[in-house]
Amino acid sequence: MDEDGLKAVLREAFGDSSDSDCELGGSSNGFEKSQPIFVESYTWEPITEISGLWICRDFLSPDQQSSLLSSIEKEGCFADASHNQAMRFGDLPSWAVELSYYVRESVRSSGYVSELTYEEETIDKGKEASLFPPKLLQREPLFNQLIVNIYQPGEGIGAHVDLMRFEDGIAVISLESSCVMHFSRVENEVDCFEETGKEPKIPVLLIPGSLVLMWGEARYMWKHEINRKPGFQNWQGLEIDQKRRTSVTLRKLGQM
Ligand SMILES: O=C(O)CCC(=O)C(=O)O
Numbered sequence: 603m604d605e606d607g608l609k610a611v612l613r614e615a616f617g618d619s620s621d622s623d624c625e626l627g628g629s630s631n632g633f634e635k636s637q638p639i640f641v642e643s644y645t646w647e648p649i650t651e652i653s654g655l656w657i658c659r660d661f662l663s664p665d666q667q668s669s670l671l672s673s674i675e676k677e678g679c680f681a682d683a684s685h686n687q688a689m690r691f692g693d694l695p696s697w698a699v700e701l702s703y704y705v706r707e708s709v710r711s712s713g714y715v716s717e718l719t720y721e722e723e724t725i726d727k728g729k730e731a732s733l734f735p736p737k738l739l740q741r742e743p744l745f746n747q748l749i750v751n752i753y754q755p756g757e758g759i760g761a762h763v764d765l766m767r768f769e770d771g772i773a774v775i776s777l778e779s780s781c782v783m784h785f786s787r788v789e790n791e792v793d794c795f796e797e798t799g800k801e802p803k804i805p806v807l808l809i810p811g812s813l814v815l816m817w818g819e820a821r822y823m824w825k826h827e828i829n830r831k832p833g834f835q836n837w838q839g840l841e842i843d844q845k846r847r848t849s850v851t852l853r854k855l856g857q858m
Pocket residue numbers: 749751759764774826828849851
């Protein structure tokens with residue numbers, strides 16, 4: 603499938619928010635960081651109900667978030683307020699290459715990478731313990747597909763599993779506004795429904811600057827969604843004050 607074909611598939615999967623697609627990476631501006639390259643000690647947290655789902659809430663400092671946003675802005679894709687999605691396949695713009703580097707280093711330095719093979723991990727042992735299996739962490743490039751989404755208050759994304767065309771191992775960086783992403787098991791809609799009843803969705807709070815990693819079960823067996831309609835964005839009993847939210851999703855295309 604060529605890029606246009608792939609974009610059409612993406613559009614179908616993710617709805618019409620991509621009406622106004624724009625190709626990122628026209629300019630070669632870097633991620634203008636005002637922080638030294640890699641100094642942080644990151645705090646990683648597993649979402650214990652879902653194997654393969656991890657969050658790092660201090661992934662980007664406020665300065666780094668602003669720099670990333672201005673790098674995205676400089677791409678010029680969102681100058682027109684009706685544009686809300688931009689994507690890039692193949693060689694990523696330099697700021698996204700840099701972001702991928704941070705992702706890899708934040709995982710490497712976490713101490714949560716096991717020695718098990720990907721196959722061993724996905725079958726059973728130790729799967730909760732590993733933030734990202736070495737096989738995924740070591741691949742080159744780590745990511746070669748990028749989507750930037752801009753959501754106005756009230757806008758979100760429907761429940762979905764990311765397309766199988768993408769390999770395992772997906773990263774989502776949140777900017778500007780906090781939101782709750784809900785996860786629900788894929789089987790909910792199929793045969794288990796009658797036996798188990800509808801399981802509650804698992805809410806995960808994504809604050810600006812956070813990084814979510816999904817692999818294995820979290821990527822294939824769970825759907826994720828962000829419902830920003832009034833009444834759905836509650837965290838610990840309080841409704842989140844919604845602002846514009848920007849997200850950066852990094853994935854690797856599978857072999858075609
Ligand atoms: O915007 C987000 O945080 C998630 C986006 C997403 O799930 C996707 O593009 O597949």
